[in-house]
Amino acid sequence: MIDGDLRGFAHHAIHLMTKTTYANTNLPKHRLDLMCQAFIDVHDDPRRLVIMRLRQNGVSVEDIVDIIIPAIARSLGQRWADDEISFAEVSIGSARLQETVRALGSPTRAGHLGIGASIPDKPQADPAPRTGDEAEKRVLLIIPRSEHHSLGAFVCADQLRRMDYAVDIAVDQHLRDITNTVRQRRYAMIGITAAGRRALASARDLVQCIRINTVRATPIVLGGSILESRSDLRKLTGVDHVASDMASALALCGLESNGRNALLEVDANE
Known part of the structure; x- marks a missing residue:
């Protein structure tokens, strides 16, 4: 070039x-x-x-x-x-x-899971107690096992970290492991990415499992190119919100953003 x-x-x-x-x-x-x-x-x-x-x-x-x-x-x-x-x-x-x-990517406020790391089979305890403010600044992004598009989640994770959010990413993890992690950590928001309809069943199972097995009501947001469909995705999956960009997702959850948007799903092979 x-x-x-x-x-x-x-x-x-x-x-x-x-x-x-x-x-x-x-x-x-x-x-x-x-x-x-x-x-x-x-x-x-x-x-x-x-x-x-x-x-x-x-x-x-x-x-x-x-x-x-x-x-x-x-x-x-x-x-x-x-x-x-x-x-x-x-x-x-x-x-x-x-x-x-x-x-x-920015290393700012990286959780010990870190960008690109999957939740381990046996989630580790937090290295040190967190204050209430720190707990409110942690986000979990989930790429379901049936979903092969992940670039958008990594772009959004980097953007969140630049806004001083700690970000954990769950890639191809079992429902049990994700639920255990949500129980052990206090997340301000949980994001699920879905590029196609085949991921909707996985998203629905994730939402149900998290709701049934955790006490704290953490807002769950669905993003991804599946939003281009005319389906009622909230009804189909049980999520609290659907959003096409990170700024909108944060706003729907009552969280702060700096106004820059990154698509929740931008992968190539859709």
Whole structure:
């Protein structure tokens, strides 16, 4: 990718910060294609060069994570739908985007589970007692076992951590383990991501299990591209709220945000 293309992409991405959400933004296709190609290249250098050039051109880490990586992910998905790239390529690109989010991600207020770590089979006790304020600033994001789209959850986790929330992520965990963790910790919000209808049954089971086996009523929010359907998702899953971006999810739960939105689901291979 030449510097002129990268600089133009960066400036256009910054302009999009004035919008409330990024689902319908239209970054130049030829520039997005170049970025996508870097993330599916057989070599590591192209994508590392892309990130380096973006940073050199003044694009912040936050803008890369919140805007550019989701845009690349959606472009990968569209290119796959248009038969321009293979499923293997879009899967590789999506994994590398998630790896990039984790590499760039903020370490602020990371829980001991941390971004990218699953809840262990035997959840550990908290390393030290937390004050009431600290308990109110912890969020659990759940990627159900039937859900294979995870990039959006990692983007949102990084954004939450920049807003001084501690974030735990449960990836492919059994209901029992998730419930035990919710019982042991005080969460201000629980988020569940779902990209397709096959994840709705898992989401419903999660909500029921958490409600039955925990005393504290923690608000549960459903997000993901499943929200594009016309279904009554609250009725189907039992969640308290549905939200298409993190700022909306926090607001629905009465929690603070800084107004920047990240889609709750931005994965490529939808």
